[in-house]
Amino acid sequence: MTKKPLGLFEAWGIEIEYMIVDRTSLDVRSISDAVLRDASGGSEWVADIADGTIDWSNELVSHVIELKCAQPVGTLEGLAGEFERSLKRLYKVLDGHDATLMPGAMHPWMVPATETRLWSHESSEIYRAYDSMFDCKRHGWANLQSMHINLPFANQSEFEQLMTAIRLVVPLVPALAASSPVYENGNGKHLDSRLFFYRGNSVKVPAMAGEIIPEAIFDMQEYRSAVLAPISAQLRQHNAPKELLTRDWLNARGAIARFDRMAIEIRVADSQENPRADLAVAAAVGTLVRMLVAENGSSIREQQRYASAPLIGLFESAVCNGPEAPLPPGYAELFGSDTSRAPTAGALCQDLLRARFDGPAELEQSLEHILREGTLAQRLRRAIGPDYAPHDIAAAYRRLCACLAEGESFRP
Numbered sequence: 001m002t003k004k005p006l007g008l009f010e011a012w013g014i015e016i017e018y019m020i021v022d023r024t025s026l027d028v029r030s031i032s033d034a035v036l037r038d039a040s041g042g043s044e045w046v047a048d049i050a051d052g053t054i055d056w057s058n059e060l061v062s063h064v065i066e067l068k069c070a071q072p073v074g075t076l077e078g079l080a081g082e083f084e085r086s087l088k089r090l091y092k093v094l095d096g097h098d099a100t101l102m103p104g105a106m107h108p109w110m111v112p113a114t115e116t117r118l119w120s121h122e123s124s125e126i127y128r129a130y131d132s133m134f135d136c137k138r139h140g141w142a143n144l145q146s147m148h149i150n151l152p153f154a155n156q157s158e159f160e161q162l163m164t165a166i167r168l169v170v171p172l173v174p175a176l177a178a179s180s181p182v183y184e185n186g187n188g189k190h191l192d193s194r195l196f197f198y199r200g201n202s203v204k205v206p207a208m209a210g211e212i213i214p215e216a217i218f219d220m221q222e223y224r225s226a227v228l229a230p231i232s233a234q235l236r237q238h239n240a241p242k243e244l245l246t247r248d249w250l251n252a253r254g255a256i257a258r259f260d261r262m263a264i265e266i267r268v269a270d271s272q273e274n275p276r277a278d279l280a281v282a283a284a285v286g287t288l289v290r291m292l293v294a295e296n297g298s299s300i301r302e303q304q305r306y307a308s309a310p311l312i313g314l315f316e317s318a319v320c321n322g323p324e325a326p327l328p329p330g331y332a333e334l335f336g337s338d339t340s341r342a343p344t345a346g347a348l349c350q351d352l353l354r355a356r357f358d359g360p361a362e363l364e365q366s367l368e369h370i371l372r373e374g375t376l377a378q379r380l381r382r383a384i385g386p387d388y389a390p391h392d393i394a395a396a397y398r399r400l401c402a403c404l405a406e407g408e409s410f411r412p
Contacts, residue, residue, distance in 0.1 A: 005262045006152035008162060009290065011072035013150030013263060014079065016278050017271055018404070019102040020063050020094065026397060028110050029099045030062035030117035039093045047122040053079075054086035060127050061142050062117045065090070065101075072152065076279050076286075077360040083275035084407055091405065103404040104376065105145050105180035105194040105270035108393050112142035125241065133204060133238050139183060140197030147177070147278045149266040149285055150258065160218040162264050163257070164303050165292035167214045168334060169285060170254045170268055171315035175323040175345035177281045179270035179376035187388050191322040191377035194270055199319075202252055205238065207231045209252040212268070213311045216304060223257055254315070268315075272376055273403040273410040280366035283359025284349070288335070291356065297336025306334060318345050322375045346371075369409045382412035 020029045036058060039049045049056040055070045067086055073079055087101070094100055116137040118127045130136055151166070153159045178192035190196040195212075202208040207230040217223050231250055248258045254268040266285060272278045292303055310328035317325035323346020332339045332348050342348035350371050357367065373379055383396040403410045 005154040006072060007154040008152070008158040008293070009286075011074055011152050012076055012079075012282070012286070013069050013072050013148075013152075013261075013265075014076075014279065014282060015066055015068035015148040015150075016083065016275065017059060017064050017066045017145035017147070019104075019107055019145060020065060020099050021102045021107070021401070023094075023098045023100045026102065026394065026401065028063040028107055028115055029097070030115075031097055031099060032058050032062045032065045033119070033121055034097065035065065035090075035093050035099075038096060039090070045121040047119075051086045051089060053082045056086070056090065058119050058121075060119060060130065060136060062119050063115075064145060068148075072150070075360065076283050077362065080274075080276040080279050080362065083279075087275070087404070100401055101404055102397065102401050103145075103179075103271050103273050104380075104397070104400055105178075105192070106139070106143050106183050106188075108182040108397050109185040109390070110143050111184060112138045116142040129241050133235075133240065134202060138197075138201075139193075140199075140201035143183065144180075144194045144198060145271040146194065146267060147269045147271050147281065149269065149282045150261065150263040151266070151286070151289065152261075152263045154262065156220050159220050159257070159264075161293050161300065162289070163214065163218050163223075163255075164300055165289045166255045166264055166266060167216065168292060168303060168306065168311065168331075169288045170213055170266065171311050171318060172288065172345055172349060173254075173266070173268045173281075173285060174270075174315070174318040174375075175325060176284055176349055176370060176375065177269040177272065178319070178322045178378075179272060179380070181377040181381050182384070182388070182393055185388070185390050185393055190320045191375060191381075192270060192319045195268060195319045198252075205231070205234045207234045208250060211308065211312050212254045213308060213315055214253050214255050216308060218304060220257070220259070224259075227251065227253075227257075270376070273400055274407050276363060276366045276407065277370070277376070277409065280359070280363040280370065283363050284353050284357065284367055287353060287356060287358050290358065291335055291352065298334045303334055306330070314345065322346070322378060323349065366409060373411070376410055379410050379412050383410075 040046045047058045174192045180194040255266045325345040342351040384392045
């Protein structure tokens with residue numbers, strides 16, 4: 001019996017990536033294989049662990065582990081508690097390796113060229129293929145952690161509504177979620193260094209990422225032919241394995257159509273200091289998407305006609321400046337606001353989310369902390385200070401690790 005697809009806003013799928021680091025030095029530890037094996041209780045290498053409502057899985061590199069919803073959930077309410085419960089179990093496994101977890105989107109002093117170890121077990125041939133094409137031992141591949149938001153659609157009409165709205169929301173996400181101001185023990189210049197590197201990680205196959213902002217394509221068949229088909233064609237030129245050529249997740253845009261799960265996956269949110277903050281960002285993104293779908297500030301046709309160039313410019317500015325990014329003309333008006341009242345990305349998020357946030361009440365405090373105190377990247381910068389001394393960086397990131405372990409917000 002064919003399972004009925006989930007409809008618009010009927011469910012969420014959340015994925016959060018974490019770094020495994022040494023408990024004392026906070027250097028990366030490439031032991032995700034041993035951690036997953038130990039958690040399974042067996043002696044065989046495994047790539048996934050089922051922990052009730054949360055699954056654990058490997059990633060491209062062996063110092064990263066992902067926690068995600070085992071199945072789509074109908075609400076974000078209570079989900080932070082489930083992630084926190086699963087993290088407690090994961091910490092117990094890590095204790096046996098003198099390791100812990102570091103949240104945030106980039107390790108602050110990892111040198112990927114010398115410290116990267118790719119996952120070498122199940123599906124490792126895929127990772128080797130990626131490495132041969134793109135050289136994954138560098139920032140943008142080996143040193144990045146994010147939170148993915150999956151929102152479902154049931155048919156062409158819902159795909160059109162959802163993609164129209166998400167295309168406009170993607171440029172705002174770094175203004176809420178940037179958490180990577182440091183790499184290789186230095187000031188990264190960008191609040192979202194992860195996305196700065198991510199934009200250039202697949203230049204050999206330019207069809208994979210495009211301009212990060214999704215193209216103004218709102219028809220499922222056109223999306224397959226104009227977005228997915230060119231990716232496969234360019235990968236063939238690089239002799240990519242056949243099993244890669246039809247995978248939806250090869251699409252590296254900031255939001256991608258996952259026809260394999262009938263959802264659009266938003267990929268531009270940096271990982272935060274704890275699951276409650278991650279889910280506050282997810283709920284905020286969902287609120288902004290629903291505003292546009294409801295067409296309260298603009299019609300779907302007006303939204304679709306909004307040009308890509310100013311969206312790309314806003315995204316690039318938000319990657320660098322976070323909430324201080326100035327808004328392009330006419331953008332705030334799409335949401336029913338106006339540029340005079342909300343001239344920057346941060347001001348627009350405050351204007352809209354303080355008045356119209358429709359996520360669970362349990363996430364409001366975490367969201368308000370972001371809106372009032374700034375992105376995690378801004379708070380980390382204030383905690384580190386202007387000199388970016390290695391001991392100040394280490395102290396700030398040790399406190400960041402404690403925030404994840406204790407479920408606390410990061411305060412400078």
